[in-house]
Amino acid sequence: MMEKSRRSFLKVAGIAAIGLGAAPAMNFAASDSHGTAHAVKSKNKKALHAQRWGMVIDTNKITDEVVESIVEACHKAHNVPDFNIEVDEKKYPNTRPVNHKQEVKWIWEEEFHNAFPDKEDEFLAEKFHDLPFLVTCNHCKNAPCVQACPTQATFKREDGIVMMDFHRCIGCRFCMAACPFGSRNFNFRDPRPFIEEVNPTFPTRSKGVVEKCNFCAERLAKGELPHCVEASEGAIVFGDLEDSESDIRVLLNENYTIRRKQSLGTEPSVYYIM
């Protein structure tokens, strides 16, 4: 007759507890699937890299035709709605009438005194009054929109691009209030009926999110230059501002350039050759 002492009972109980705990661990190690843990995420090999992307726009080369083709190329590729088009009644019945104060634009034409309000001199050279100035998101170094965004839907990428995560935007429009350049637009309504031809390679936006230029991040990832640069016939040069040997820095070195509202200290990355 074996007398069970407290000591031997505790021993057996302890071993049993280890056994119980070991089973799930063994099962886990034995399973052949490793879930997402061993996956490797990488960039496309052809992707373009920079420390800080920037743009130089040569205002001497920008004509009305160039502006038109640039705006069209950009807006078509990014499914930017045009509220002036006739809505297809069959596809989108009962679309309510358009309020033309609500527009969405990524890149557009502006007059000098609106684009550069702090540079409007009393006797400004006359040519500036009629020249079309292309304006877009400046992808500022100290972007106020990034600071204003409460959900980090707007954020700064490592390469200087001020990006938006549309999934995350809650539509509070703080960023629009913060942006001194009016580069951001709010989707007051579903933009789909107002997109003439949807580009299937880029998503549209939904009602209630803000949108803006993304420096064609989706094209840079494939090793291509932004749409506006391609359509500009040489008027826009795109490159790395931090690389002193880049085309863009050479241009900046050789020409007198200005930026929009420099005095605000947001450090825009879009330069204009005058």
Added chain:
Amino acid sequence: MNKNAIITGLIIFVLAVLSPFWFNMITATQAAPEPKLLGKAKTEKNCVLNKYEMRANHMALLDEWRDSVVRNADRMYESANGHSFNMSLSTGENSCLGCHEDKTKFCDKCHTYASVDPYCWECHTNPKEIR
């Protein structure tokens, strides 16, 4: 006297409690639909993760992909089983819809049945719908 009343009461109670089961027995119930594997997805057999994990965790994977693409600009994904994918819901051959060609017969099949309504397609476009 009391005994009879209690037993009838109990029977009625049990019947009432089990009413969903009776109801399901009487009416024809729909079995959970199987999402259809078409085209490339049918011949490929290998998704990002194995079938069961995809079934259970595809939403977490898509969430991870989204963050990776938007935030880190990493767009290529080489999964543990050695296949590489273009992290995209609907663009290009190596995206989700590139393989699972028909959204209505794949995604919607279960989503409709389970009455979940993910808002992916408010922005992302189904190439089939654009024509």
